[in-house]
Amino acid sequence: MGREVSESCIDALITEMVSSYCNRFYVNKPEVSARRIEAIGYQVGIQLSERYTVERPRFSEHLEAIKFICKEFWSELFKKQIDNLKTNHKGTFVLQDNRFQWLTHMSINASAETTDSSQQEPHSPNSTTLDANLLQATSMHLYFPCGIIRGALSNLGIPCAVSADASNLPACSFVIRIKA
Amino acid sequence: MQNAELFTLTYGAIVRQLLTDLEDVDEVNKQLDQMGYNIGIRLIDEFLAKSNVSRCVNFKETAEVIAKVGFKMFLGITATVTNWDVDGSSCSLVLEDNPLVDFVELPDMCQGLYYCNVLSGVIRGALEMVSMKTEVTWVRDMLRGDDAYELRLKLLKQVPEEYPYKDDE
Amino acid sequence: MQFFGGTSEVTLSPSVPSSIGTGPLGSNAYMLYLFNRNGVCLLYKEWHRPLKTLDSNQDQKLMFGLLFSLKSFTAKMDPTRVEKGNLGVPLLPGEGCSFHCFRTNTYKLSFMESPSGIKIILVTHPKSKDHRENLRYIYNLYVGNVVKNPLYVPGTAIKCELFNTSLDQYIQTSI
Numbered sequence A: 001m002g003r004e005v006s007e008s009c010i011d012a013l014i015t016e017m018v019s020s021y022c023n024r025f026y027v028n029k030p031e032v033s034a035r036r037i038e039a040i041g042y043q044v045g046i047q048l049s050e051r052y053t054v055e056r057p058r059f060s061e062h063l064e065a066i067k068f069i070c071k072e073f074w075s076e077l078f079k080k081q082i083d084n085l086k087t088n089h090k091g092t093f094v095l096q097d098n099r100f101q102w103l104t105h106m107s108i109n110a111s112a113e114t115t116d117s118s119q120q121e122p123h124s125p126n127s128t129t130l131d132a133n134l135l136q137a138t139s140m141h142l143y144f145p146c147g148i149i150r151g152a153l154s155n156l157g158i159p160c161a162v163s164a165d166a167s168n169l170p171a172c173s174f175v176i177r178i179k180a
Numbered sequence B: 001m002q003n004a005e006l007f008t009l010t011y012g013a014i015v016r017q018l019l020t021d022l023e024d025v026d027e028v029n030k031q032l033d034q035m036g037y038n039i040g041i042r043l044i045d046e047f048l049a050k051s052n053v054s055r056c057v058n059f060k061e062t063a064e065v066i067a068k069v070g071f072k073m074f075l076g077i078t079a080t081v082t083n084w085d086v087d088g089s090s091c092s093l094v095l096e097d098n099p100l101v102d103f104v105e106l107p108d109m110c111q112g113l114y115y116c117n118v119l120s121g122v123i124r125g126a127l128e129m130v131s132m133k134t135e136v137t138w139v140r141d142m143l144r145g146d147d148a149y150e151l152r153l154k155l156l157k158q159v160p161e162e163y164p165y166k167d168d169e
Numbered sequence C: 001m002q003f004f005g006g007t008s009e010v011t012l013s014p015s016v017p018s019s020i021g022t023g024p025l026g027s028n029a030y031m032l033y034l035f036n037r038n039g040v041c042l043l044y045k046e047w048h049r050p051l052k053t054l055d056s057n058q059d060q061k062l063m064f065g066l067l068f069s070l071k072s073f074t075a076k077m078d079p080t081r082v083e084k085g086n087l088g089v090p091l092l093p094g095e096g097c098s099f100h101c102f103r104t105n106t107y108k109l110s111f112m113e114s115p116s117g118i119k120i121i122l123v124t125h126p127k128s129k130d131h132r133e134n135l136r137y138i139y140n141l142y143v144g145n146v147v148k149n150p151l152y153v154p155g156t157a158i159k160c161e162l163f164n165t166s167l168d169q170y171i172q173t174s175i
Helices: A007-025 A030-052 A062-078 A127-140 A143-155 B005-022 B025-051 B059-075 B117-129 C056-076 C132-147 C161-174
Strands: A084-087 A092-097 A160-165 A172-178 B080-082 B090-095 B132-140 B149-158 C029-035 C041-046 C101-103 C108-113 C119-124
Touching: A007 A030, A007 A127, A007 A143, A007 B005, A007 B025, A007 B059, A030 A062, A030 A127, A030 A143, A030 B005, A062 A084, A062 A092, A062 A143, A143 A160, A143 A172, B005 B025, B025 B059, B025 B117, B025 C132, B059 B080, B059 B090, B059 B117, B059 B149, B117 B132, B117 B149, C029 C056, C029 C161, C041 C056, C041 C161, C056 C119, C108 C132, C119 C132, C132 C161
Parallel strands: none
Antiparallel strands: A084 A092, A092 A172, A160 A172, B080 B090, B090 B149, B132 B149, C029 C041, C029 C119, C101 C108, C108 C119
16 A cells, blocks of 8 residues: 555554553553553454465465564564574474564663762662563563564464563564464 | 554554553543653654754744644655634644544444544644643544544643742752 | 853853863763753763762752853843843743853853753863754754653653663764
């Protein structure tokens, strides 16, 4: 259909959606927020996969479908392919994007850089809980793309669970476990 | 710029999920507006940085800039500014094209839903950051059978800069 | 408050005392402040500031007050405009003329303000060049690395690693 919007629109919308669920709708219930955010991604994944597979024969193998996600699907969304695909040949796949677009603007505290030299204790008592909060905030942003992948595969007849690891920003690994 | 499909579908999925979670159309309208406002207060700086606009003092000029430059920059469309009132404090933004609503049909259960309410919130938030308190409301909505999308912008007041600290602190 | 007293004199071609040094790695930058429209100091950085006399809160408040008054004074003294408010009557952001730097014999202060009220203040060596382009660049860094950071909460102190590193790098190579 050729219509285009700025990347900032989608970035801003996702940021605000995540923040609304975590900070307004389900405060202190991160697991509920996570499920809702994942559900939104899931709906989007189903619809996108429906659109991108029109006029395409059914995938006969799981690996084919996963490769489709890594190449065509990812390219439609992010103008690049998944950088690395690994599998244990038992239904688990790891998709790594070395520079995941939705994480490129994300960064967390470099604590020592602040103003007061008096506050420069590298490991103050609060820093661990702070890190934990930030880690949770980061992970909240991963439920949406995880949901998209799960929705896309489910639309291709492949039920699965998807999780993600972004401990090495802006790289992100998605782990897909296909349900037998 | 990127394909609008992801944006449009994501927005649609958010509205659907909000309808399920909040179970009340008025509350959904309110939350969409709030989300828009929060987006607007962030997006304004990106807009100013990219457009090189260095002052927004005049409401008339600012409305034109939003319609011509802002909508183009973010949504790839332009809006028309019309229907100015006599004292120049309210006008309409008319959109004939709107990427938020591609593939959307409102089911009957959504009577009363302002599907695009995020947009009015964005404009309100962005204008507030350039010191213009406004009221933004929908006048026409194609999803409700009108022939275009029309937003009414009303300038309530321009907020001067105040010294933010108390004296002798 | 006494903004124009003391030892600093506003002059166009200051003579630079020989004791003035430069920051690390030869950068001319002394310090940088970033305020939002509510006067909250979102970021303070220093690269070269031997003399520290105030606590940081007080320091930031003074800096904000200096700019606030200076803006009001410069607009009031503008000989080219008919309409200008009385001194002390609040201005709309962007209203009236705007100043972009002043220089003393020991430092130069460069200033930019976006229509959204973001104020960036860069204090440098008194002989450093025009910094308007640099300030715009820093505003863009702020937009790209802070405003667009999904983890950043608007109005709070900036603690983004990406921003800190890119800012440091930029200051050291370009100022």
